[in-house]
Amino acid sequence: MSAVTFTGNSVMDIDAAKVRGAGSNVYFDKVSVAYGTHVVLHPLTLDIAPGEILAMIGPSGSGKTTALRAVAGFVRPASGRIRIGATDVTDLPPYERGLGMVVQNYALFPHMRVEDNVAFGLRAQGADKPLIGERVKDALATVGMATFARRYPRELSGGQQQRVAIARALAVRPRVLLLDEPLSALDAQIRRNMVEEIARLHRSLPGLTILYVTHDQTEALTLADKIAIMRDGRVCSHGPTTELYRRPPNRFTAEFLGRANLLPVTVVEGAGPKGFATARHGDVVLTGAGRDERAGDKSLLCIRPQHLSLTADSEHTNRIVGTLREVHWQGELTHLVLDVGGTPVRVSATKLPTALPEPGARVPLFFAPTDTSLLPEDAGV
Amino acid sequence: MSEALAIGAPTVRKREPGRLWIVPPAALLALLFFYPLALIARQAFLDDSGVANVAEIIRVLNSRFFLNALVNTVTISVAATAGCLIVGLVLALILAFVPFPGSGFIARLIDTFIALPTFLVTLAFTFLYGSAGMLNSGLMEAFSLPLPPVDFLYSTWGVVLAEVTVYTPFILRPLLAAFSLVDRGQIETASVLGARPFRIVRQVILPAAVPAMIAGGSLCLLLTVNEFGIVLFIGAKGVITLPLLIYGKAIQESAYQVACIIAVVNIALSLGLFGLYRFAAGRLGA
Ligand SMILES: Nc1ncnc2c1ncn2[C@@H]1O[C@H](COP(=O)(O)OP(=O)(O)OP(=O)(O)O)[C@@H](O)[C@H]1O
Ligand SMILES: [Mg+2]
Numbered sequence: 001m002s003a004v005t006f007t008g009n010s011v012m013d014i015d016a017a018k019v020r021g022a023g024s025n026v027y028f029d030k031v032s033v034a035y036g037t038h039v040v041l042h043p044l045t046l047d048i049a050p051g052e053i054l055a056m057i058g059p060s061g062s063g064k065t066t067a068l069r070a071v072a073g074f075v076r077p078a079s080g081r082i083r084i085g086a087t088d089v090t091d092l093p094p095y096e097r098g099l100g101m102v103v104q105n106y107a108l109f110p111h112m113r114v115e116d117n118v119a120f121g122l123r124a125q126g127a128d129k130p131l132i133g134e135r136v137k138d139a140l141a142t143v144g145m146a147t148f149a150r151r152y153p154r155e156l157s158g159g160q161q162q163r164v165a166i167a168r169a170l171a172v173r174p175r176v177l178l179l180d181e182p183l184s185a186l187d188a189q190i191r192r193n194m195v196e197e198i199a200r201l202h203r204s205l206p207g208l209t210i211l212y213v214t215h216d217q218t219e220a221l222t223l224a225d226k227i228a229i230m231r232d233g234r235v236c237s238h239g240p241t242t243e244l245y246r247r248p249p250n251r252f253t254a255e256f257l258g259r260a261n262l263l264p265v266t267v268v269e270g271a272g273p274k275g276f277a278t279a280r281h282g283d284v285v286l287t288g289a290g291r292d293e294r295a296g297d298k299s300l301l302c303i304r305p306q307h308l309s310l311t312a313d314s315e316h317t318n319r320i321v322g323t324l325r326e327v328h329w330q331g332e333l334t335h336l337v338l339d340v341g342g343t344p345v346r347v348s349a350t351k352l353p354t355a356l357p358e359p360g361a362r363v364p365l366f367f368a369p370t371d372t373s374l375l376p377e378d379a380g381v
Numbered sequence: 382m383s384e385a386l387a388i389g390a391p392t393v394r395k396r397e398p399g400r401l402w403i404v405p406p407a408a409l410l411a412l413l414f415f416y417p418l419a420l421i422a423r424q425a426f427l428d429d430s431g432v433a434n435v436a437e438i439i440r441v442l443n444s445r446f447f448l449n450a451l452v453n454t455v456t457i458s459v460a461a462t463a464g465c466l467i468v469g470l471v472l473a474l475i476l477a478f479v480p481f482p483g484s485g486f487i488a489r490l491i492d493t494f495i496a497l498p499t500f501l502v503t504l505a506f507t508f509l510y511g512s513a514g515m516l517n518s519g520l521m522e523a524f525s526l527p528l529p530p531v532d533f534l535y536s537t538w539g540v541v542l543a544e545v546t547v548y549t550p551f552i553l554r555p556l557l558a559a560f561s562l563v564d565r566g567q568i569e570t571a572s573v574l575g576a577r578p579f580r581i582v583r584q585v586i587l588p589a590a591v592p593a594m595i596a597g598g599s600l601c602l603l604l605t606v607n608e609f610g611i612v613l614f615i616g617a618k619g620v621i622t623l624p625l626l627i628y629g630k631a632i633q634e635s636a637y638q639v640a641c642i643i644a645v646v647n648i649a650l651s652l653g654l655f656g657l658y659r660f661a662a663g664r665l666g667a
Contacts, residue, residue: 072573094572101573107566111588120584121574165570172574 024085024175025050026071026209031080033066041066042234043080048176048226050085053202053210055220055241057256058230064213067230068178071211073097084175095124100169101178104185106161108153114140114164115149121172139167142201159190166201176209183219195222217257221245229253247289247373254302254375261305261345263320264377267297276369282341286318288372298377305335305348307371316366320345324363327356338363418648424641434638441642446626451646454622457537457612458605461544465601466594468545469552473590474582476553477560478568488557494550500610503543507615510534535617543611548604552597559593560586592662599658606650623647 026048033041041063048054056064069075071082073094081090089097100121108117118139122132140146143163153161162182169177182198183191199222202208214220220227221241228238229252237244237253248254251262265279265286270293277290279299288301309316322338322345329335336347347365357363428434441447476488494502510516510531517529524530533539563586571581587594609624621629623643631640 072569074569074572094569095575095577097573098575099573101570103566103570105564105566107564107570109567109571109585109588120571120576124571124574124576124580168570168574178573 024087024209025052025083026176026211027083028067028070029081029083031067031070031077031082033063033070033075034078039078040233041070041077044235046228046235046238048209048211050209051207052225053212053223055212055214055224055227056230057214057217057220057227058236059256060215062230063233064230065180066233068180068211068213071097071176072099072101072178098172098175099178100172100174100176102162102165102169102180102182104181106153106158106165106185108161108164108168110153112152113149114145114151114153114156117153117164118149118168118171120168125172135171135173139171140164142170142204143167143197158186159194162186162194163197166198170201170205174208176211178211178213180213181215182212184215191216191219195219199223221257227257229256248302248375250375251300254300254373259305259346259348261303261308261343262300262375263303263340263343263345265299265301265374267293267295267299267374270294277374279374281320284320286320286372287369288318288374289369290374293374293376299374300377302373302375303345303367303371305346307367308345308347308349309366310347310349310353310363312364312366315368315370318367318369318372319364321362321364324357324359324361326359336363338365340365421641421644421648424637425645428638429636437638438642441639442646446621447643447646450621450623450626450643453537453620454606454624454650457540457544457620457622458602458608460537460541461548461605462598462601464541464545465549465552466598469549469556469597470590470594472549473553473556473560474586477557478586488553491550491553494547495554497547498610499547499608500614502547503611503614506534506539506543506546510539534615537617537620539615539617540612540620543615544605544608547611548601551600551604552594555593555597556590559590563589595661596658599654599661603651603654603658606654607647623650 028044028046030043030045031041032039032043044067046054056067058064066075070077071084071089073089073092077090081088083089084097084099109120112120115136118136119132122135127135136149137146140149143166145160145163145167148156148160148164153164156164162185166182179198183194186194195218202210202223212220212223224241226239227241227244228235229244230236231252237249239249244253245257248257248260254260254262263281263286265281265288267290268278268280268285271277271290275289276287277293278285278287279293279301280286281301286301293299312319320340322340324336324338325344326337327334328337333348333350334352336349338345338347345365425438426433426435428437472491476484506514508514511534512529512532514534517531520526520530521528533542567585568581571585572578576584607624608622609628612620612622612625613628624647627640627643627647630636630643
């Protein structure tokens with residue numbers, strides 16, 4: 001878990017934030033949530049910096065939605081405080097928190113036209129007419145739905161409805177935008193486009209703080225500045241997206257965020273000044289990026305499938321040999337599954353030698369020490 | 382339906398046993414429903430010795446007792462329906478959106494009201510609010526009053542109160558059904574966007590409940606226009622409605638033509654309301 005950096009906003013910052021629609025930080029201060037005696041969120045401390053996109057991902061039932069609903073004000077923490085900017089919102093009702101929210105099924109108001117849906121929050125907050133008109137136009141233009149203002153939600157496709165839902169949330173210039181699986185009702189193609197659009201949207205509103213709850217690691221990897229991985233009501237890892245992907249701190253993170261091959265190894269020598277340790281897998285000695293392992297420690301060497309190569313070169317200096325079990329061709333990618341000393345190892349390759357070995361053949365695999373990461377063996381949370 | 386039959390027709394032209402099935406229900410309806418109705422309508426034009434008398438229709442329709450009953454009927458029915466809508470709406474909102482333990486049980490309990498005979502509620506009302514009822518005797522004892530202080534029961538408002546009690550479940554049921562379909566996500570999103578509960582009820586929840594309100598409301602109108610037991614049981618002086626007037630003219634005065642003229646008006650009113658109900662329900666997709 002990263003160090004807590006509480007960035008309190010001064011009053012001036014908040015005024016500026018209102019003008020630009022810029023965000024505040026969201027700070028979970030030891031927030032726990034229980035339904036009856038069933039604790040679904042264990043004391044959680046987490047800071048989302050102003051303007052940051054934090055993706056919260058994790059398996060079903062791990063407490064992601066619960067954490068988001070605590071920020072929105074729909075579940076009361078059993079303990080702890082939630083602050084948004086300088087405001088402690090723990091005791092505020094949802095309508096006084098100054099947020100925007102988009103949920104999985106869009107939840108547009110079916111009897112209102114698109115423009116009235118988008119104007120809803122502004123009217124509720126008592127904005128005056130000219131301002132509402134201007135903001136509605138702005139918000140619809142931002143999501144590319146300006147020409148649909150007079151339609152009813154039922155006259156829109158799923159992707160269009162989701163854009164309207166986003167416009168509706170943006171129109172109030174929220175301090176924080178809460179997104180709970182906003183794309184999971186869309187099909188794969190549209191989802192990819194929408195992910196890119198949300199990324200573009202955030203570039204045009206760089207101050208907007210976003211809490212993005214999702215199942216989908218691709219969405220998280222594409223959009224997020226930081227990722228928090230939830231498991232059984234706890235954050236089991238939290239950090240900048242690329243770092244978390246490249247150097248997963250534990251087995252769960254490695255396997256949840258992208259695919260990972262985890263070779264059981266015994267540390268031979270802990271990491272030196274350059275950060276590389278050596279470890280033994282069977283009778284092969286491998287070099288990998290280490291942390292604080294000591295000689296003799298049981299450890300796991302994490303190698304992503306796309307970092308394994310069938311050919312050696314000056315960088316791919318580690319070599320292991322496995323028995324080829326399966327070959328799956330998928331167009332752009334070919335997946336190989338090998339058995340390396342009892343551990344299944346997966347290789348994803350874009351280009352392969354023309355003469356592919358037959359299943360059952362012994363195949364050498366090469367990988368670079370920089371593409372690996374050692375993580376502790378007993379890494380369950 | 383008929384189109385599908387027509388398309389399938391050539392192969393089975395000889396005999397269409399399917400079509401004959403309309404005969405038994407139609408005959409039954411004619412015998413039990415349309416024929417008696419027609420008799421009533423016919424009787425409205427004949428005086429009690431069987432001679433045509435159209436002048437009597439005009440006399441009755443202009444008479445004080447008829448107009449009085451018509452006004453009473455409409456007043457009571459509209460007031461009771463409005464009362465049912467308000468009480469039903471408040472109850473339904475609480476039952477559907479304010480989580481409290483046992484709300485399901487309460488909803489089912491209110492539901493069982495529908496199963497009870499309407500005049501029983503009235504009987505219970507006389508025990509509670511009647512001149513010798515619990516409320517009055519309690520008040521008389523507590524403040525040593527010589528006369529029962531509360532006598533609203535024996536008035537138009539007593540009838541309205543009893544009808545509201547009896548018919549609210551007819552509104553409550555469709556409303557609860559409609560509310561159970563309202564997407565919680567919409568309510569929550571509205572709340573996050575800054576809407577307070579009252580605005581959410583007005584702009585998010587109620588629009589979704591309009592078909593149920595119209596359907597339930599017109600059903601209430603229909604039932605209260607034709608309500609007989611409650612009005613009779615309360616027996617408030619001067620509170621005569623159309624059904625009560627028909628009963629009085631036919632059974633007590635043996636004035637059959639007058640009774641039938643009023644009955645025709647009553648039937649027309651009911652059918653009109655029913656038409657409204659179907660129209661509203663159809664248009665709003667209820
Ligand atoms: N209203 C509730 N009453 C009781 N338990 C609840 C309630 N809402 C959620 N839970 C429980 O809290 C836990 C966390 O739920 P939550 O919705 O936060 O999971 P999630 O991570 O969002 O899952 P998913 O990915 O499936 O949406 C689950 O075990 C769930 O059963
Ligand atoms: Mg969820």
